[in-house]
Amino acid sequence: MSFPVAIPSKDKHMVTLHKEGPLYILHMHNADNRFEAAFIAALNQALDIVEQAYHSAEDLEDTALVTIGNDKIYSNGLNLEHAMLDVTFMDKYLALLKRILTFPVPTVAALNGHAFAGGFMMAIAHDYRVMRSDRGFLCMNEVDLPAPLAPGMAAIIREKLAPHTYRNMILQGHRFNAKEALEEHIVDEIAENSKVLDTAKALALKWAPKAKSGVVYKQLKDEMYTNVVAKLTIPYHRLAPKM
Template sequence: MSFPVAIPSKEKHFMTLHKEGGLYILHMHNADNRFNSEFVAALNQALSIVEGEYNSAEELQATALVTIGNDKIYSNGLDLMHAFANPAFMDGYLALLRRLLTFCIPTVAALNGHAFAGGCMMAFAHDYRVMRSDRGYICMNEVDLPAPLAPGMAAILREKMTPHVYRDMILQGHRFTAKEALETHLVDEIAEADKVLPAAKALALKWAPKAKAGIVYKQLKDEMFTNVVAKLSIPYHRLAPRM
């Protein structure tokens, strides 16, 4: 395949997938990267390209995936009007989180700016996170919308943070700065704006050799997140009337 790849197409360009040696860099640049059905489909398309190349290689390579947003926003979360108007959307979004959480190679979220709500969820579905130090927040603001969390979304957050941090994030809607996120282990590193992507690439390269484990890398994730995956698989439409 020839890189970079415009996704979903050159005519409708939500994101661009680059390849640098063993690294895949997915640059999301669709305004504030809100999730609707088309954006979820584009992300799945990108993951399929990476997965296809990895699985079809003649021998296992050191490889990893880095995702990054645009300007001061990584992702501002769900397109709520679209979600309300399309009942099937949430199941597709939860399936994307499940796929990313158990992806076949190491993943790093380069948080160039705000990661709110659904964008925060995407960041935590990655294996590692690098956050911009001078501006931007990680936040789950559902309590202020107000909006409930699907069990699978809550399960990801519960898995990735300590109980008191989980409390502050969910019940207070606390906006974590980069310094706070590093201190509470929500992110692995922080860096100045122009160094976020280089730092994320360096971290990805550090762990890329683990992809040489082949299917075992994904199997280990499947086992690590068994309970989370089970909750992400609960059809959302069955819960919505009671939430």
């Protein structure tokens, strides 16, 4: 396959997948990267390419995935109007979170800017995170919308964050800047805007050799997040009347 790959097409691409040695770099540039069905489909198509190449290699190789947004936004979350019109949307979105959470190779989110609500969920589902130090916030603002969280979404945050950080994020809607996010272990590193991607690549290269464990890497994730995966698998339509 020839890289970069524009998805879904060169004429109208929402994401672009690059390959640099053992790294796959997934650039999201669909306006402010709000999630809707077409955007989720484009992300899944890119993930398919990475997985198929990884699994079809003759020998196990160093492999990792880095995702990054555009301009000052990583992702501003769900397109709520679209979500309300498409009864299958939330199941598609939860399935994407599950896929990222248990992806078979190491994953790093390069947070070039704001990651709000569903965008933060996408970031926290990665194995590692690097955040821009000079601008941008991480926030779950459902308490201010107001809107409930699906059990699977809450489960990811509960699994990844300390209890007091979880409380402040969910019940206060606190906006974490880079310094706070690092102190609270929400992100692994922070870097200047011009160095966010390079720092994320370096972190990805550090852990890319773990992909050589083959199916074991995913099996370890599946076991690590057993309870989260179970909640992410609950069909959303069963929950909607109660939320």
